[in-house]
Amino acid sequence: MLTLLQRVTQGSTMKNTDIKRLFYAHLLCVFSIILSTFVPSFFLESFSILETHLTWLCICSVSVIAVNLVLYFVVKPNVSSKRSSSSHKVARFLKCCIYFLMSCFSFHVIFVLYGAPLIELVLETFLFAVILSTFTTVPCLCLLGPNLKAWLRVFSRNGVSSIWENSLQITTIASFIGAWLGAFPIPLDWGRPWQVWPISCTLGATFGYVAGLVLSPLWIYRNRKQLTYKNN
């Protein structure tokens, strides 16, 4: 009886520290986005999100990828990394790069299928695909590795097996919803500069991602009593 109680309390404290780490990691991501919005204006002249949108997209994407990689090496949320040779690691890294590129291209194709212009504005569309991949595919790659089956498992109902995967699910879906909702203002006749393709969508995706980052630790913390994972 006593041992059981001990195990339960131990589990809950472990979970609490885990949630704390998750929260700090997410805060770091949010800060990277905020910094990428404000810092470049000190170095680049006439930098603004709307007017030099593509520059901002590149900077934001690079900084979010960098923070994700740093987090991957520092926090190491997945303990499953077995003893593997360096060549194995290099192969794994290359595979991740290929996956990232493929996801960019497939997002691009999906945007074109959704009605983005095929020939004009290719760069804009592609950078939107890149930023959406940054918000969705890169965290997946960091957390789950290039393993499609694990991805499918995480993104089907009740497939998550840790709070990290749970937060990953929430942020990814939030980014998608943000991008999806971001398309709605485009047909409105307000003539605002942010209604131009793909600004509203990229902004929507960014807001969705940030919202996911902020909300997921809170949501997990609120529901920590109900959450039990298979492997924990």
Add this chain to the structure above:
Amino acid sequence: MRLGSGTFAACCVAIEVLGVAIFLRGFFPAPVRSSSSTEHRAELPAPEPSAGATSNWTERPSPLFSKVVIVLVDALRDDFVFGSKGVRFMPYTTHLVEEGASHSFVAEAKPPTVTMPRIKALMTGSLPGFIDIVRNLNSPVLLEDNVIGQAKAAGKRMIFYGDETWVKLFPKHFVEYDGTTSFFVSDYTEVDNNVTRHLDKVLKRGDWDVLILHYLGLDHIGHVSGPSSPLIGHKLSEMDNVLMKIHTSLLAKERDSVLPSLLVLCGDHGMSETGGHGASSAGEVNTPLILISSAFQRKPGGIRRPQRVQQTDLAATLAIGLGLPIPKDSVGSLLFPVVEGKPMREQLRFLHLNTVQLSKLLQENVPSYEKDPGFEQFKMSERLHGNWVRLYLEENRSEVLVNLGTKVIRQYLDALRTLSVSLSTQVAQYDVYSMVVGAVMVLENPARPHSKWSELELLIVFGTLGHVLSLGGSSFVEEEHQTWYFLVNTLCLALSQEICRNYFLEDDDEPPHRFPMEQGFDCAAPALQDWRGYCVPRPDRVCKRRLPSAVPGGLERWMVLASPWLILACCRLLRSLNQTGVQWAHLPDLGHWLTSSDHKAELSALAALSLLVVFVLAQRGCSPVSKGALALGLLGVYCYRVAVGNVLFPWRPDSKDISKGIIEARFVYVFVLGILFTGTKDLLKSQVLAADFKTKTVGLWEIFSGLVLLAALLSRPHNLPVLASSLLIQTVMTSFIWKPLQHSTAEITVMHYWFGQAFFYFQGNSNNIATVDISAGFVGFDAYVETPAMLLTAFATYVGPLLWACHLVHFLSSERSSSTALSHACFCYALICSVPVAVYIVLVSSLRYHLFIWSVFSPKLLYEGMHLLVTAAVCAFFTAMDRTSITTS
């Protein structure tokens, strides 16, 4: 017999159709219109009434003014001229109003207070109703009898500078014009300088009879910074200077000519306190109307309040002033002060002409016109007028004549006022009673209870709700096709995700863990499910779904995985076939490329290929006889297009003989009727003989393919790929998605509805009346025959929703053995079609005074009404099929 839920739904839709009809009747009041067409311009004016004696004055009265200048300042509110602003910023005008030879009025504009209807009201004297727009199929040219047209016919030379709406309304009437566009609201100097720069030259030349100036700057200032902005004052002084310049120049010219000239200053509508316009607040409807001419008597000092008149009165006054017939549809009455200085006989003549015109209009629009008080007054004053003329001709020059004349004038003015009021009230009010009754009848439908729904179906309804709510925004109505393309794409992606999960996670098919977190997830994140697809099933349903279908292997598995992407690619191609909507309608599309005469060969190849695909896909379910008929019919369609000159035979690439293709089209009609007849026969056979289930399926498919053949005949050749891909998508969905994944009836119904809507827009339709393809109504006919033309046009317009609904009936009755499937589908279909209409009617009622009510919301309302009628027909078909299945079982 038990009344199924499907029958109930069909009845509800029928009631809703009635409700919408009543609503439309109330929303679009029939305008007061003279039935005689505009052709008989040479008609003689009504002769002077003369009791017994013969009058020697039968020709039209001569003009009162040699030159007329109309200065129309957009959004000129009455207090800008008559109020304190006018005193401060428009000194010259104020001087003219108070002491000069002028008459000033406050003219009331009727809502919608938007420029184009107001220009129409000023020039025709009628109150434009929406039904005109429908009648003219959005043709911007003003076809009704109007002052400008009359002046053109009388050989007057007219010049126009200003808002290009005028140039669109009167494209061939002006000898010289320069239209300025009102597109850039933030520009309020250049737009007016472009008008004023012509002024000096034109005033010096003087080789014109009518000069119209329309200044937009004031309206733009109002939109940008409101009526209390300091910019308003500057603009008003600018307008004052313009008026002074014109007036002095006219006075200088007048010395050479016999007749005086007339200068009119008016506004088309006012400005609300926020600077906008379109609704009916006092600031928006009250505009100044100032007539300046040396013919008028100088008023002795003393400020009088300007008289209140209707905006429509200007047309009649201008017509009299220029010696033209009064526009036939005018409901306005002559502004009497204008003719006050004329001899008594002329005054009476003018009043008589005006009353005759109004009473004629009343006779044609009111059945019991004889009881109308205005008409009685008219008859009496005409009698008195006759007596006066007899006395006058008898050279009786006594006091009696003057007294009688004054009495007649008073009588006439009373008659005019009564007539004008009774004609205006015919149109001005929305028929609120009908609107309420209609809305209540429509609303009662969605409020009925329904059978239990799974969460999945609720998700689909959320997608529909998003669409319904978007109908409140004018841009979303204009670009509704984007909403549907977006929803259909999302649906396909969701299907793809479902398929992937079903196929790739099969291997570790352990019983799903029912985590306690599921509860929390359900409440906290419904939005997540919304994105993840409208069709994400619950885990228990996944298991249920997968069990009956054995895991398909190899090729079929890949086909299933690829099918959503195939459909997405198809949709993307179709989307670039016809650009519709408003904002992006001007972009080049494949349809224009194909229809240009340089690409006839490509169009022919594409049409032939599409017809081939249609044949291959449509013949599968038919009996051998219908197969042959279908093949011949599709060949006939191609021959028809060759005969009409749209496409070419490869062996006769440069034939020039173009006919109406009547023989070919009728040849196809024969096969359409034949196939439909065979299908109906099969259906009846299956019912009467209680024959096997297969006969019914074949019969339904034959009806479907008969409709496909008709659609192939009616749709324009570059739209044949739409038809082919519709069949292709139906086939792919049937065999690779609906059958293996075993969706529920409601889901399949909603998917059919969404695709039907998307195909409505794929073929180039929009929510604008102008995109209706009327040519479909003439296929196979020598001349215009009303009933078939209307039926064929309606079919050709709604071919997408109709074919998908028809496919739904066939699919359900061939796949689902349970007899309730059809009635359930009918219920869902009726619900999902009628909810948008119901909500839209409420929206439109509340947006009655919106700026875009005529241009955006009203056409959409007509489309919705027509769509509901089509839905009712579909539901009737469903119910009939449902009955057959009940009797069979």
